[in-house]
Amino acid sequence: MAEPGHNPQPSAREGGRTERRTSRLLWLLLWAGTTFQVTLGTGPELHACKESEYHFEYTACDSTGSRWRVAVPHSPGLCTSLPDPVKGTECSFSCNAGEFLDMKDQSCKPCAEGRYSLGTGIRFDEWDELPHGFASLSANLEVDDSISESTENCTSSKWVPRGDYIASNTDECTATLMYAVNLKQSGTVNFEYYYPDSSIIFEFFVQNDQCQPNADDSRWMKTTEKGWEFHSVELNRGNNVLYWRTTAFSVWSKVSKPVLVRNIAITGVAYTSECFPCKPGTYAAKQGSPFCKLCPANSYSNKGETSCHPCDADKYSGDVFEEKGSSTCKVRPACTDKDYFYTHTACDAQGEVGSRLRAPVPCSLHLTTVQAPVASKLTRETPKDQHDTAHVQMGHAKNLWRGPGGSRKASRLRREDPLPSL
Incomplete structure (x- = not known):
């Protein structure tokens, strides 16, 4: 029963008001749905990922x-429909x-x-491109607003691969080279650097893991005075996460x-997911x-080779007493009188030692117009003294080689790496 003074049926005014609210709500829902469809229709449609567009990674290990x-696209938002996650190998697994x-x-x-791999180690010794x-990141040098607003645009100020090494920036920007690695056991990072300026x-x-820097090691590198340092x-x-960071300060407009x-x-590292190609010369x-x-000497190889190729007859690689492993062969120069050196024969029955001259491998006897000196015998001495002298001279001759241009090199000394021209 209705309460006194209360009409159980809605009035015409209330009914019209309710209908208008309902119509307005339906119109808003219809407008929102249409807008949503239009937005979806105008956006780029992601295609199903191809195998070449993603790679696999492992999640962090849990307590067990x-x-x-999991599959990860090479670029975020590149594609969709990635393979489902699957259970990975145990965290102690390694190759x-x-x-x-x-x-x-x-x-x-x-x-x-x-190709090769170190198993539980990785090495980067080729810098034709960023591995x-x-x-490689860059940023403006943060300076107090009262002094200067900011430095110039630093978007192009990055570390640049240059074949055998990677080079930093030289402008007043901060350039950072980064590499993240997960180790299954304690390890090390080694590198060589050249820091002349x-x-x-x-x-x-x-x-x-806690984004805390390793406080045990000094982060400020010392300038190198004698070439490459380890x-x-x-x-x-x-x-x-490894960081190599540089910032330059111009002095009197000096580059x-x-x-x-x-x-x-x-x-x-626990594993490497790829093998690395052999460097040229290996x-x-x-x-x-x-x-x-x-x-070996007188041969060469390109990147990723399974064997070495012999040099042409008029070319050579790897001097007699220098390191082997060449990526190119050089033209043999004509022999000169400075390309010959003395070597001594063994003592004969009279205690005398003969001498003869040889041309080293690098120069070409076919191009030379220099006549080799005639072999001679050493000055007559007492047999014991002469034999001792011969022994010393023979040892000296074996350890010294006079190369093209007359420079002498010790056979047991490691060749110095030429410093890059900066």
């Missing part, structure tokens, strides 16, 4: 030592030297001919010389190689 293998982890079926496989996993601030440091830092187990870094090696003839061998 387990992890998952041997000469093998790589095929992430598709999660098994270790041998490196192909012409996978590295990032104190007008650049050069620092190297490592951050761990630097080594210990790494903790787990995630490590700074860049910092150079090469031969970065990291130990303690080769790997068999599958599953843990390293590449140097090409």
